Amino acid sequence: MTDPKLRVLISSDKIQARIKELGAQISEDYPTGDLHMICILKGATFFMTDLVRAMTRDVFVDFMGISTYGKGKTSSGEVKLTKDLDTSLEGAEVLIVEDIVDSGVTLNYLMHVLDQRRPHSIRIAALLDKPERRLRPVHVSYVGFQIPDQFVVGYGLDYAERYRNLDSICVLDHGEAPPA
Ligand code: IMP
Numbered sequence: 457m458t459d460p461k462l463r464v465l466i467s468s469d470k471i472q473a474r475i476k477e478l479g480a481q482i483s484e485d486y487p488t489g490d491l492h493m494i495c496i497l498k499g500a501t502f503f504m505t506d507l508v509r510a511m512t513r514d515v516f517v518d519f520m521g522i523s524t525y526g527k528g529k530t531s532s533g534e535v536k537l538t539k540d541l542d543t544s545l546e547g548a549e550v551l552i553v554e555d556i557v558d559s560g561v562t563l564n565y566l567m568h569v570l571d572q573r574r575p576h577s578i579r580i581a582a583l584l585d586k587p588e589r590r591l592r593p594v595h596v597s598y599v600g601f602q603i604p605d606q607f608v609v610g611y612g613l614d615y616a617e618r619y620r621n622l623d624s625i626c627v628l629d630h631g632e633a634p635p636a
């Protein structure tokens with residue numbers, strides 16, 4: 457896609473190479489047990505499908521929908537579950553798969569929700585992390601890339617539902633007030 461508003465920050469090759477490393481690492485860290493990989497819709501679907509295929513052990517996949525309310529695109533702290541899991545997590549090893557950790561509001565909420573379902577363990581894998589923006593504490597066990605405080609799109613990440621299908625992560629030049 458040639459769009460003058462887009463500048464590649466992380467190329468497709470770099471994303472894929474890093475996901476191979478993460479898949480190998482996660483497989484090594486979970487030698488036994490039922491591993492439930494929970495993808496947060498919609499942004500994380502691209503990361504999830506590549507990550508599970510980079511793994512060398514059996515996994516269960518499930519999906520959760522979350523919406524956050526706030527002015528503009530900043531999470532307000534109010535989070536709502538829009539699609540729940542199909543399966544029980546009791547006694548399972550749970551890995552939440554998210555596209556990006558920004559304020560941390562979404563994942564902080566989700567950790568509390570899923571913890572109540574009595575899994576054996578819960579960890580988070582996020583393709584991107586913007587540590588400068590954190591408002592709520594979140595421990596991310598597997599991070600693809602740390603990025604500066606810039607609004608990015610592509611590889612699942614959107615701006616008003618656009619740009620998800622770019623194969624690289626790009627900085628979006630708005631030419632207007634940034635959305636976050
Ligand atoms: P948090 O609750 O602020 O951590 O929100 C995380 C969610 O905000 C992500 O799952 C994305 O949907 C969205 N988000 C945060 N930063 C960006 C960005 O740079 N581009 C696109 N979406 C983003």
Ligand code: MG
Nearest residue numbers: 497498499555
């Ligand atoms: Mg998201």
